[in-house]
Amino acid sequence: MNDKLLHHRAEGPTTAPPLLLGPSLGTSTALWDKVAPELSVTHRVVRWDLPGHGSSPAGLIGPGATVDDLAGLVLGLADSLGIERFAYAGVSLGGAVGLHLAVHHPERVSALAVICSSAHFNGSKPWEERAALVRREGLAQLAESADTRWFTPGFTVPELVADHRNADPEAYAACCDALAAFDLRDRLPEITAPTLLVAGRQDPATPPAHLREIADAVPDAALVELPGASHLAPAQCPEAVLTALRAHLGGSARRGMEVRRQVLGDAHVDRAQARQTPFTARFQDFISRYAWGEIWTDPTLTRRERSMITLTALVAHGHYDELAMHVRAARRNGLTPEEIGAVLLQTAVYCGVPAANSAFATAQRVLAEEDPAEGNG
Incomplete structure (x- = not known):
């Protein structure tokens, strides 16, 4: 394991458009287990672990860490994989990293999805107190209450709760330091990447008002609210999150369809679409996205x-x-x-x-x- 890089898991064709997936505090790449495989049909999906979470080295950050530090680690990971420009989706702290990247490194972010997150996390005091608690007592107490913070009553994902319990306390506390210092509200209008906000209507940690605040500030941003979803929407409502992300990230397919019609004619494309079945739908999407949306649009x-x-x-x-x-x-x-x-x-x-x-x-x-x-x- 490279102790200088975030642990990651890559799926999908290496030639497909890159998509980085960021986790919430206390979770791991497993947060995306029900979403990433489907997204990898059309994207090169790279999901990563926070320092001290999952399989990422704890020593990548220390006390007083910031979201800028985490964003730097993500860029280092992307560079190591040869990824210059990428779409990005993140949950909670992972979403904050995406906002930071879109503001401070706009040339790297082609599209942004911020899920159950915020441009600020209710001030510094709650996170300073949580960091002190974890440094003093470890994560057992917080792990016991993870279900109530993450999911609606009666729902759980045992693997994610185990990830919470097994995270490195010092690295977890450093991530709390980053959340305590994070407030990007005054920079939101600078974001130029196409932006989607996804809110869980039953999310107590980052309620829909937090996502609406971002949507109102970021030019042309879209907002989707998911009924029945709490804080970890990709784990609790994966199909709804998939639908929202596919619609948001399908830019190359839409552009491809435009070029396909210009070159082949409406009549031909209409006939092809009329013959489409669930069995051939992915192939038709591949043709529109890859052949027409990437190759035929290349100005070379x-x-x-x-x-x-x-x-x-x-x-x-x-x-x-x-x-x-x-x-x-x-x-x-x-x-x-x-x-x-x-x-x-x-x-x-x-x-x-x-x-x-x-x-x-x-x-x-x-x-x-x-x-x-x-x-x-």
């Missing part, structure tokens, strides 16, 4: 150039139904019939004459449908 190549490359690749692999669709797309992207013919002629050299022969037949049919004069020219 023009759409004309991308059409030429795509036509060649489809001929090489004999995908003639897809070729027909992309001949139409090439025309939308500004290629003339002569330029399309030149691309297909080049495929005869590098992909083979039979492949090019079939490609010319497909393209001629499509061009004739688009404009009979072109198809016969």
Whole structure:
């Protein structure tokens, strides 16, 4: 274990958009057990442990720690993983870290979700008293009351309560020091990342008013209140949290759908959407997010150039139904019939004459449908 880095757990494709998940005080990466695997379908999810919690070294922070110290540790983790820019979601103290990052390191945060958290935590005195208690007596007493602070009556997650009991008292107390000193209210209007606030309506620690305060101050922020949720909403109401996060983090899919329609046409995309089933929904999301939302939006190549490359690749692999669709797309992207013919002629050299022969037949049919004069020219 690297004693200079926060312990973390990474899930999802390394090529997917990065998403960092921050924990609440007293918990571990297990807080996200019912959420992270689903998010990893579309993101490279990295969840981390606070110092002295889970498997993170306790010595990463000490007395008088601040949220800035914790944010620095998160950036160090991201740097070690080669992650320059990331979406971020955090609960309670983890949410405070996200707010700090969005204010002080806006170039690193592409999107922010703050869950059951606050821009301040009811002043310094309660946290100073809790830190003193933990340093004096350990965590047994606080762990006994964890359920009432974290969940609605009758609900518990034993693994998280065990995490609370097993945390390092000195590191836990240092995290309390960080909460005591945290107040970012006057900096909230500076946040530029798209921001989502998620409140648990039954949360006694950071009630909905705290999240509304942030939503009112951060430009264009959205607020979702979850009925039946207390302080650890990802553990108690994972489906509701998933729904909110997916809607907030789906920017590349939305942009991808826009580009997909521009290149392929509304009629084609509408037909594809109409044929979508629960079985194919993830694949359709993958196409919109990855192919259209990330590759086709990359400004390094023009759409004309991308059409030429795509036509060649489809001929090489004999995908003639897809070729027909992309001949139409090439025309939308500004290629003339002569330029399309030149691309297909080049495929005869590098992909083979039979492949090019079939490609010319497909393209001629499509061009004739688009404009009979072109198809016969």
